[in-house]
Amino acid sequence: xxxxxxxxxxxxxxxxxxxxxxxxxxxxxxxxxxxxxxxxxxxxxxxxxxxxxxxxxxxxxxxxxxxxxxxxxxxxxxxxxxxxxxxxxxxxxxxxxxxxxxxxxxxxxxxxxxxxxxxxxxxxxxxxxxxxxxxxxxxxxxxxxxxxxxxxxx
Amino acid sequence: xxxxxxxxxxxxxxxxxxxxxxxxxxxxxxxxxxxxxxxxxxxxxxxxxxxxxxxxxxxxxxxxxxxxxxxxxxxxxxxxxxxxxxxxxxxxxxxxxxxxxxxxxxxxxxxxxxxxxxxxxxxxxxxxxxxxxxxxxxxxxxxxxxxxxxxxxxxxxxxxxxxxxxxxxxxxxxxxxxxxxxxxxxxxxxxxxxxxxxxxxxxxxxxxxxxxxxxxxxxxxxxxxxxxxxxxxxxxxxxxxxxxxxxxxxxxxxxxxxxxxxxxxxxxxxxxxxxxxxxxxxxxxxxxxxxxxxxxxxxxxxxxxxxxxxxxxxxxxxxxxxxxxxxxxxxxxxxxxxxxxxxxxxxxxxxxxxxxxxxxxxxxxxxxxxxxxxxxxxxxxxxxxxxxxxxxxxxxxxxxxxxxxxxxxxxxxxxxxxxxxxxxxxxxxxxxxxxxxxxxxxxxxxxxxxxxxxxxxxxxxxxxxxxxxxxxxxxxxxxxxxxxxxxxxxxxxxxxxxxxxxxxxxxxxxxxxxxxxxxxxxxxxxxxxxxxxxxxxxxxxxxxxxxxxxxxxxxxxxxxxxxxxxxxxxxxxxxxxxxxxxxxxxxxxxxxxxxxxxxxxxxxxxxxx
Numbered sequence: 001x002x003x004x005x006x007x008x009x010x011x012x013x014x015x016x017x018x019x020x021x022x023x024x025x026x027x028x029x030x031x032x033x034x035x036x037x038x039x040x041x042x043x044x045x046x047x048x049x050x051x052x053x054x055x056x057x058x059x060x061x062x063x064x065x066x067x068x069x070x071x072x073x074x075x076x077x078x079x080x081x082x083x084x085x086x087x088x089x090x091x092x093x094x095x096x097x098x099x100x101x102x103x104x105x106x107x108x109x110x111x112x113x114x115x116x117x118x119x120x121x122x123x124x125x126x127x128x129x130x131x132x133x134x135x136x137x138x139x140x141x142x143x144x145x146x147x148x149x150x151x152x153x154x
Numbered sequence: 155x156x157x158x159x160x161x162x163x164x165x166x167x168x169x170x171x172x173x174x175x176x177x178x179x180x181x182x183x184x185x186x187x188x189x190x191x192x193x194x195x196x197x198x199x200x201x202x203x204x205x206x207x208x209x210x211x212x213x214x215x216x217x218x219x220x221x222x223x224x225x226x227x228x229x230x231x232x233x234x235x236x237x238x239x240x241x242x243x244x245x246x247x248x249x250x251x252x253x254x255x256x257x258x259x260x261x262x263x264x265x266x267x268x269x270x271x272x273x274x275x276x277x278x279x280x281x282x283x284x285x286x287x288x289x290x291x292x293x294x295x296x297x298x299x300x301x302x303x304x305x306x307x308x309x310x311x312x313x314x315x316x317x318x319x320x321x322x323x324x325x326x327x328x329x330x331x332x333x334x335x336x337x338x339x340x341x342x343x344x345x346x347x348x349x350x351x352x353x354x355x356x357x358x359x360x361x362x363x364x365x366x367x368x369x370x371x372x373x374x375x376x377x378x379x380x381x382x383x384x385x386x387x388x389x390x391x392x393x394x395x396x397x398x399x400x401x402x403x404x405x406x407x408x409x410x411x412x413x414x415x416x417x418x419x420x421x422x423x424x425x426x427x428x429x430x431x432x433x434x435x436x437x438x439x440x441x442x443x444x445x446x447x448x449x450x451x452x453x454x455x456x457x458x459x460x461x462x463x464x465x466x467x468x469x470x471x472x473x474x475x476x477x478x479x480x481x482x483x484x485x486x487x488x489x490x491x492x493x494x495x496x497x498x499x500x501x502x503x504x505x506x507x508x509x510x511x512x513x514x515x516x517x518x519x520x521x522x523x524x525x526x527x528x529x530x531x532x533x534x535x536x537x538x539x540x541x542x543x544x545x546x547x548x549x550x551x552x553x554x555x556x557x558x559x560x561x562x563x564x565x566x567x568x569x570x571x572x573x574x575x576x577x578x579x580x581x582x583x584x585x586x587x588x589x590x591x592x593x594x595x596x597x598x599x600x601x602x603x604x605x606x607x608x609x610x611x612x613x614x615x616x617x618x619x620x621x622x623x624x625x626x627x628x629x630x631x632x633x634x635x636x637x638x639x640x641x642x643x644x645x646x647x648x649x650x651x652x653x654x655x656x657x658x659x660x661x662x663x664x665x666x667x668x669x670x671x672x673x674x675x676x677x678x679x680x681x682x683x684x685x686x687x688x689x690x691x692x693x694x695x696x697x698x699x700x701x702x703x704x705x706x707x708x709x710x711x712x713x714x715x716x717x718x719x720x721x722x723x724x725x726x727x728x729x730x731x732x733x734x735x736x737x738x739x740x741x742x743x744x745x746x747x748x749x750x751x752x753x754x755x756x757x758x759x760x761x762x763x
Contacts, residue, residue, distance in 0.1 A: 004324060008184075012177045019175055020168040029172050036175065037183055044184050070688060070741060098160035117161065118168050149157055 002047050002056070010056050011040055017119055018064050024118040025068035025110075027099060035071060039064040058129050061119065065111055065129070101148050109144035116141060173370070178311040178357075185326050274358060274372030279307075281358060281374050284338060287411045288381040291464075293343045293352070294412040299333055301360070306332035309341050310359040310370060317351040317377065332361060342412065342466075352378045384411045414465040435465050651737055655679055658737060663693070665729045670701045672735070673716045682744035690738035691719050695727045 002010070011018075018039060022032035042063050043050075050059055102113055115121045115129065123141075127134040271282045280300040287294040293314075299307050308330055314323035326344040333339030341356070358371040386408040406417040414435060649660045657677045664671040670693045676684045693701045701719040 004185075005322070008177060008181050011180065015175060015177070015180070016171050019171055023168045024164070033172060033174055037180060040180055041184050066688060066741065070690065070739075098157055099164060102164075117165065 020118045024114045112140050113144050272374045277371040283376045286378045289384040289410040290348050295341045298338050301335035306361050308332050309356040311357040313355040315353040316349045348383045386410045410468045412468045416463045670719050686743040688741040692736040694734045696732050699727050
């Protein structure tokens with residue numbers, strides 16, 4: 001099991017990445033810090049459960065993503081936004097700011113956009129993080145970008 | 155602006171890492187929450203059976219001058235507190251300015267005065283580290299700042315290094331009040347065990363009352379060398395009290411200079427799964443020491459053992475007779491159905507115990523027991539006492555004197571070897587407590603001027619046991635006055651709510667005045683095994699009070715996943731008019747991976763039946 005020093009040392013190495021991911025989810029500095037704090041706390045509580053220390057980052061990011069997704073959903077409810085949206089018509093995204101457009105993406109696309117562009121994760125890493133096949137990651141990223149009409153591959 | 159440009163700007167925004175994302179703050183906050191969590195974990199997965207009452211236990215702590223003089227080299231409760239009253243900053247200032255009383259008192263009691271002054275490079279503000287008081291639990295720092303009028307200051311980050319090993323010392327938690335310019339303020343650092351030589355780095359923060367802005371200023375480093383390890387004063391009052399058929403005991407109080415630990419046990423072995431107890435320790439001057447954290451009890455601890463509460467004052471900050479008040483006890487049983495508890499009223503008067511004693515040695519030599527101002531001395535004629543290392547007391551089992559000193563004294567021309575039995579003396583924690591009179595502090599007191607009140611001498615006749623009736627002045631009475639009627643409900647609605655992919659059954663709700671434990675089962679409609687569930691839950695009582703609208707992390711016990719939503723403030727929930735439960739969404743982890751945030755488009759309203 002990770003000792004306290006090791007745990008916080010590892011957190012230190014990924015905290016900026018965690019913040020970027022949280023910020024891109026929440027679009028708020030204070031909320032992003034809250035999410036990072038919460039994720040570190042949850043991780044600290046459950047660190048005994050981490051069997052392979054090599055997966056620390058994956059594990060922490062996954063906790064963070066879960067928290068952000070949950071909080072995001074909650075905040076949507078609080079401002080009475082639609083819980084989910086039908087996005088069959090991609091053109092409706094065109095008039096939105098990119099930030100809003102990402103926020104309105106269905107969760108399975110939004111998380112990949114955030115992981116890729118704000119977390120800097122590779123397709124393989126994202127597949128590991130989300131427990132989905134690499135092919136699915138590629139498909140979803142491609143679909144997400146086409147919805148957003150952004151061309152940042154590379 | 156095109157999409158690519160927008161994306162780049164978003165990335166730049168996300169790259170502006172705020173200052174507060176520093177590891178010092180994260181570590182401190184995380185450990186603090188963990189500490190609270192550890193205390194509060196006992197509430198999980200419990201059927202709830204709540205009783206609220208108020209009990210006042212008066213535990214007299216002798217602070218008389220006579221006793222103080224009888225104890226050599228031991229700081230005595232109250233002696234310092236008379237000079238050092240943290241509740242009254244002005245008084246401290248006067249002492250410091252006029253007669254240097256604080257310094258002399260503290261010096262007498264082995265608290266190091268440092269008086270080290272450091273100036274901030276940027277702010278130019280001088281911080282003086284006046285004193286450091288170290289014990290096994292915490293390091294209390296008395297500091298002052300040469301600041302500006304109208305501003306208040308505090309430390310925001312704390313780093314400790316052991317100067318002997320050059321290793322970082324884990325700081326569990328650190329806190330202090332805001333300090334005004336020139337005022338002496340205490341900053342408390344909780345650590346795991348004492349260190350003698352410490353390098354301390356703190357960051358100064360200033361708060362402007364007008365603009366309500368917090369500024370983060372310079373880091374200051376101090377070298378605290380040669381700190382004395384302040385020992386606790388141990389009091390074993392042996393107070394036992396019953397409430398509604400349940401027995402509790404206050405078995406031991408360990409009072410450190412600025413912190414007090416109190417051991418409380420639930421004596422009944424039946425199936426209590428958890429509970430809470432709230433304590434306030436106050437002194438004659440009205441200084442109060444309240445517990446830290448949420449006042450909850452560790453998992454299982456209350457049912458089959460003891461729990462330790464930490465209060466935020468000690469013998470440097472309390473004075474005179476102490477009063478331990480138990481404000482609230484909640485205990486929780488397994489398998490309780492919905493219950494309504496009657497208001498508990500009543501009074502239990504605690505009286506002294508009756509004990510008898512006899513010599514333990516096989517020769518059964520005579521000895522005498524003297525009572526002096528509530529203190530008992532075992533006096534053994536001649537030099538025989540030097541051979542005696544134990545006395546058996548009927549009520550308390552075997553008491554070892556190995557650690558106690560023996561003093562020869564002459565009373566009325568007769569020489570005695572006297573072992574003064576500190577009245578807190580506790581023979582064996584597994585045996586019944588012995589109550590010898592006034593609750594005492596710390597260690598065995600030997601006083602060559604000890605005067606025996608011969609009128610209270612009990613002559614012991616070998617072969618017989620004589621009873622010594624002790625009307626203990628230490629625990630005079632225990633009063634219970636509920637004053638408040640509280641409710642507890644356990645409801646098993648067994649309602650099923652279905653989302654697109656999952657079927658959720660609300661199995662059980664356990665509702666107390668502060669929180670709701672909600673047990674659900676989750677089934678996947680496609681046959682996947684549900685491993686974890688994160689559920690957005692809100693529950694609102696019949697008066698519209700919401701038990702913390704938050705996501706509950708569910709943990710599985712006996713096939714049911716439990717989540718908790720709780721009030722985070724001091725307000726109370728009332729369930730007698732029923733409740734409304736909202737399952738906002740559910741996020742499920744199955745063997746196939748995570749299913750993110752599926753909406754459950756249902757609201758479950760359950761008027762109480």
